Amino acid sequence: xxxxxxxxxxxxxxxxxxxxxxxxxxxxxxxxxxxxxxxxxxxxxxxxxxxxxxxxxxxxxxxxxxxxxxxxxxxxxxxxxxxxxxxxxxxxxxxxxxxxxxxxxxxxxxxxxxxxxxxxxxxxxxxxxxxxxxxxxxxxxxxxxxxxxxxxxxxxxxxxxxxxxxxxxxxxxxxxxxxxxxxxxxxxxxxxxxxxxxxxxxxxxxxxxxxxxxxxxxxxxxxxxxxxxxxxxxxxxxxxxxxxxxxxxxxxxxxxxxxxxxxxxxxxxxxxxxxxxxxxxxxxxxxxxxxxxxxxxxxxxxxxxxxxxxxxxxxxxxxxxxxxxxxxxxxxxxxxxxxxxxxxxxxxxxxxxxxxxxxxxxxxxxxxxxxxxxxxxxxxxxxxxxxxx
Numbered sequence: 001x002x003x004x005x006x007x008x009x010x011x012x013x014x015x016x017x018x019x020x021x022x023x024x025x026x027x028x029x030x031x032x033x034x035x036x037x038x039x040x041x042x043x044x045x046x047x048x049x050x051x052x053x054x055x056x057x058x059x060x061x062x063x064x065x066x067x068x069x070x071x072x073x074x075x076x077x078x079x080x081x082x083x084x085x086x087x088x089x090x091x092x093x094x095x096x097x098x099x100x101x102x103x104x105x106x107x108x109x110x111x112x113x114x115x116x117x118x119x120x121x122x123x124x125x126x127x128x129x130x131x132x133x134x135x136x137x138x139x140x141x142x143x144x145x146x147x148x149x150x151x152x153x154x155x156x157x158x159x160x161x162x163x164x165x166x167x168x169x170x171x172x173x174x175x176x177x178x179x180x181x182x183x184x185x186x187x188x189x190x191x192x193x194x195x196x197x198x199x200x201x202x203x204x205x206x207x208x209x210x211x212x213x214x215x216x217x218x219x220x221x222x223x224x225x226x227x228x229x230x231x232x233x234x235x236x237x238x239x240x241x242x243x244x245x246x247x248x249x250x251x252x253x254x255x256x257x258x259x260x261x262x263x264x265x266x267x268x269x270x271x272x273x274x275x276x277x278x279x280x281x282x283x284x285x286x287x288x289x290x291x292x293x294x295x296x297x298x299x300x301x302x303x304x305x306x307x308x309x310x311x312x313x314x315x316x317x318x319x320x321x322x323x324x325x326x327x328x329x330x331x332x333x334x335x336x337x338x339x340x341x342x343x344x345x346x347x348x349x350x351x352x353x354x355x356x357x358x359x360x361x362x363x364x365x366x367x368x369x370x371x372x373x374x375x376x377x378x379x380x381x382x383x384x385x386x387x388x389x
Contacts, residue, residue, distance in 0.1 A: 009034060009384050011379030014051055015040045016069040018377065019194050022055055024068045043069060044384050050075040050347040050375075053105040057107045073098070076132035078372045079175070079293055081120045082141045082184055083160060083366030085208035085262070086277065088116070089361060090123040090129055093369035095377065097191065099362050101131045101386055109143060112161035137367030137376045138171050141184040145226040154225050157233050157249030158209060166192055180372045184364055185229060186220050189213025191367030192218075192320045200316045202229075202307065203357070205364075206332070207323035208261040210277055210303065216314060231306040232256035259299035261325055267295055278324045287327045296328050301334020306334060307345040315348045322364075329356060 010034070016031050019025055023031070028039050033306075041217050046052040047069070055068040073096035081090040086109070091102035103126065120140075137272070144156030151168035153159055168179035182190075189203035191214070199218040205211045205267040210232030221228050233247065236255045247257035257263055261278035267274045269283075271291060275281060284292035307319060325332055337354050355362050375381070 001359060010042045010045055011029065011382035013131070014046055014377060014382055015379065017052060017069065022068055022070040022095075023331055039074050039322065042131070043163050043165055045179055046382075049385065059197065071096070072172065076172075077135040078097075078137050078139055078369045078376075079101045080122075080125050080139040080141075080365040080368040080372070082118070082368065083109060083116060084184065084267075088120060089125075089365055090120055090127065091362070091365040091369075092127050092133060093365060095373045096368075097194070097366040097369035097373065099365060100133070101368075102362070102365065103127060103128050109158065109162075110160050113165040113167065113170070117167070121171075121174065135175060135177055137177050138179045139365075140167055140171070140179065140181045140185070141187040141331055141364050141368050142167070142181065143184050143205075143211060145230065146181055146183045146186075146222070147226050148182070151179060153181075153187065154227075159222065160303070163275060172301075175260035178372075178375060180368070180370060180375050182371055183211065183213065183226060183229075185211035185213040186222065187213070187365075187367035188320075188322050188357070188359075188363040189215045189367065190220055191363045192357060192370050193218070194320075194367075194370055195359060196318065198317050200314070201320060202310055202314070202316045203320045203322060203363075204231075204303070205323040206259075206321060206325040207301065209262050210256045212307075212310070214310070214314065216316070219332075227231040229310075230357055231303075231310065232260060234300050255302055259302040264292075264295055264299060264325075266290060282324060282327045284333055292375070293331050296331045297326070298330045299325075301336075302338075303332075304336040304339025308340045311352065312344045312348055315370045317352040318355065320355060320357045322359070323345075328354045 005043050025039055051072055052069045053072040073094040078093050080093050081088050087106040089104045091099040093099050104125050105119055105123055107116055142153055142157045144153045147154045152164045153162045156162050169180050171179045174232045185205040188205055192203045193215040201215050203213040211230040212231050233249050233254045235253050238256050244252040245257045246252050247254035264281045285296050308367050341349055
């Protein structure tokens with residue numbers, strides 16, 4: 001009975017620290033409505049488990065200075081991997097999503113789950129050998145629709161061999177900890193929302209392919225089967241898309257088939273430009289190559305048409321661009337902005353920001369770590385942890 005009593009409300013108390021930072025006992029009492037004796041028990045239990053750490057100092061209320069506490073993000077770690085079409089970034093992150101160590105590797109997602117996940121596991125092993133930590137969970141981001149509750153990719157347009165593969169089970173059998181599987185663009189959207197404090201935003205991932213994550217009223221929007229925001233495989237509507245172009249998903253005229261990184265590589269190669277991958281496209285664009293800039297700006301217009309529909313429907317406060325092609329900066333952004341502001345009513349755009357992510361290459365792993373930590377540190381999970389202690 002004692003353990004159950006300590007567990008009660010402890011999860012809710014921990015969430016206050018995760019959301020608000022450093023707090024005193026009095027702060028927690030006022031925010032939670034719990035009594036001082038209850039708060040003392042909860043703080044003691046959470047501190048004993050290493051989830052809170054005492055902070056020296058505090059304002060005096062006539063007696064001794066009040067004790068202050070903060071969430072201990074270094075208590076454990078989360079392994080994360082942001083898998084893209086042509087490679088992945090793996091990282092060890094703390095419980096606030098900050099990378100502790102990371103490594104990248106090139107691998108084609110079309111090689112299938114066994115090949116890709118084996119490469120990920122090799123990198124995880126190397127990272128943990130160099131940075132031994134206690135791993136509480138694993139977050140995996142993939143470039144396709146994810147049925148979140150099942151931790152599986154569902155009918156992915158480009159991920160041959162991944163449909164309903166048990167990604168969570170693959171890692172659980174090796175690490176013995178919970179695994180969260182998330183769409184890569186959704187993971188970035190989670191990171192952007194946390195970093196900006198905004199409740200309504202769209203996060204575009206534009207690299208080899210194109211995807212988007214949607215955060216509205218503070219929650220990620222996944223849709224019925226994880227396909228919400230898959231703008232890359234909607235049909236392009238601009239004049240630039242008049243010709244039918246075959247997409248990797250098997251359809252023709254998709255936004256990605258005209259504006260994705262792989263499409264730009266194809267178009268530049270057809271024009272005799274020496275390009276091999278998206279990195280080359282970015283290099284040529286940032287160095288001022290006229291033909292590359294023209295094609296990147298055109299790609300921005302095609303993407304802008306698709307984003308305009310989302311903006312007009314959902315009315316976000318910000319559209320954030322991430323992924324490799326985000327490094328093309330204003331060349332890409334100018335095309336997106338042109339079409340969004342042309343096609344959406346002023347009421348939906350008068351306070352709209354369309355900008356490049358400030359989180360850089362770590363947006364994906366940071367969002368995955370945050371999403372995984374939310375699962376590991378949910379109210380129910382914390383109360384189970386304390387009851388079982």
